[in-house]
Every structure is written in structure tokens, then in C-alpha cells.
Amino acid sequence: xxxxxxxxxxxxxxxxxxxxxxxxxxxxxxxxxxxxxxxxxxxxxxxxxxxxxxxxxxxxxxxxxxxxxxxxxxxxxxxxxxxxxxxxxxxxxxxxxxxxxxxxxxxxxxxxxxxxxxxxxxxxxxxxxxxxxxxxxxxxxxxxxxxxxxxxxxxxxxxxxxxxxxxxxxxxxxxxxxxxxxxxxxxxxxxxxxxx
Numbered sequence: 001x002x003x004x005x006x007x008x009x010x011x012x013x014x015x016x017x018x019x020x021x022x023x024x025x026x027x028x029x030x031x032x033x034x035x036x037x038x039x040x041x042x043x044x045x046x047x048x049x050x051x052x053x054x055x056x057x058x059x060x061x062x063x064x065x066x067x068x069x070x071x072x073x074x075x076x077x078x079x080x081x082x083x084x085x086x087x088x089x090x091x092x093x094x095x096x097x098x099x100x101x102x103x104x105x106x107x108x109x110x111x112x113x114x115x116x117x118x119x120x121x122x123x124x125x126x127x128x129x130x131x132x133x134x135x136x137x138x139x140x141x142x143x144x145x146x147x148x149x150x151x152x153x154x155x156x157x158x159x160x161x162x163x164x165x166x167x168x169x170x171x172x173x174x175x176x177x178x179x180x181x182x183x184x185x186x187x188x189x190x191x192x193x194x195x196x
Contacts (some may be wrong), residue, residue, distance in 0.1 A: 005048045006092070010039045013046055016053050023071050027136075034174065041170055044068075047089055051081035054089055056099070057170055059163050062155065065099040066167045086123055090150055098149040100163060101125055102134060105144055123148055128160055129188045135172045135181040157187045 005012065013035060020029055030038075038044035047054040052072035056065045072082045093099070101120055104113045125148040133140030145164075147155060155163070164185055172178055 006045055010036055012048060013039065016046065016048065016055075019053075019071065019073060020069065023074065024069070038171070043170060047085075047092070049085060049088065051076045052085050054085065057167050058096075059100075059166050061166055062159055062163045063095075063097045064155070064163055065093060065096055066163070066171075067099055067101050068171065082119065083122075086119075090123065090148075094150050097151050097153050097155070098147055100160075100167070101146040101148060102132070103144045103146055105142060117144070117146075120146055120148060128155075130160065131184065131186050131188055132164075133181055133184050135168060135175045135178060140181050140184060160187075161185065 017032060017035065035044075039046075043058040043060065045056055045058060047056065052070070054067060055069040056067050059066055070082075070085075072085065089099075103117055103120065104110075106117055107113045125146045128145045128147050130145045132143050132145040134143045145160070147160075165182055168178060168182060172181075175181065
């Protein structure tokens with residue numbers, strides 16, 4: 001197993017942030033000042049190893065994690081290191097119920113969207129079938145909300161919405177009209193089930 005470090009220390013994040021600026025488009029990247037704020041919250045964690053890193057929120061009320069960023073350093077791309085990091089992440093946090101994942105909606109014309117979904121599905125992640133929106137500052141951006149269980153427990157809809165609310169109130173307090181975004185998120189088949 002590779003050496004793992006879990007940190008809430010901003011000093012461990014400096015090199016990671018430099019890499020993030022190279023690997024993530026500016027529209028997906030938080031400002032350095034925003035990361036400072038998140039690390040001070042005490043629930044924003046850096047999962048760091050020699051091959052890459054993950055940034056996640058500990059959502060204590062539901063004992064889950066929320067994956068915010070995940071990257072393999074470029075010189076380790078296409079070597080299976082992403083899978084190794086993911087296995088280590090799951091093992092390290094096995095006391096948690098699971099982890100939420102925000103994924104781009106599948107698009108046949110953008111093969112990376114399909115590849116990312118398949119990557120997480122091979123670890124047992126599944127689509128929660130929510131009308132989910134990433135709260136971008138300008139307007140909501142539709143995404144898929146997946147859940148990767150670490151234990152044999154599937155969250156019910158109420159628990160999912162509670163986790164979304166709690167995490168949004170950590171990650172996205174800088175977004176105007178955050179409550180409006182939260183009101184748009186709902187279980188896709190709720191109205192169908194209510195009619196049964």
C-alpha cells in the first residue's frame with residue numbers, strides 16, 4: 001500500500017493547489033482563499049499520496065463523505081494509479097457509511113463523462129436518481145449525484161437531501177441564493193411513486 005496522509009493543514013495543500021491549477025478548468029476550481037476557509041472549517045480534508053490526491057468533506061450528521069476533487073498527478077496517468085488511490089481511500093475511511101460523488105451527466109459525444117461514471121461504478125457507486133444541480137455562481141449546473149457505499153447501507157431520500165444541505169452549507173456559502181439551488185434538488189421519481 002502506498003503512503004497515505006490525511007491532512008487539514010493548508011501547508012500540505014500548497015503543492016496540491018499548484019497541480020489543481022494545471023489539471024482543473026478555472027470554472028471548476030475554487031479560489032485559494034476559499035480553500036483556506038474550507039480547511040479552517042475542520043471538516044474539509046486532504047487525502048494525499050505520492051500518486052495524487054482527493055479533497056473531501058466529512059458530513060458528520062450522516063457519517064458520510066462528499067468527494068470534492070480527485071486527481072492523479074499527470075506523470076502517473078494511465079498507470080492504474082487512480083484505482084489504487086480509490087481503493088486506499090475506501091479502506092482508510094471504511095468507518096464511514098459511504099461517499100457522495102458529483103459526476104457530469106453522461107454524454108456520448110464526450111467520452112470522458114462515460115469513462116468517469118464507469119470508473120466509479122466499478123467500485124460499487126450508483127446513481128441516486130436525483131434532479132441534482134451543482135450550485136455554480138451564475139446558474140445551476142445539472143449533474144448526476146452518485147453514492148459509493150462503504151457499508152451495506154443505502155441512504156434514503158431524506159438522508160440524501162440532509163447530506164446535500166449540510167455539505168452545501170459548508171462548500172457553497174459563497175454562492176448567492178443557495179437556498180434556491182437546494183429547492184431545485186429532488187428525487188426524480190418522487191411524483192411517480194406518490195401516484196402509486
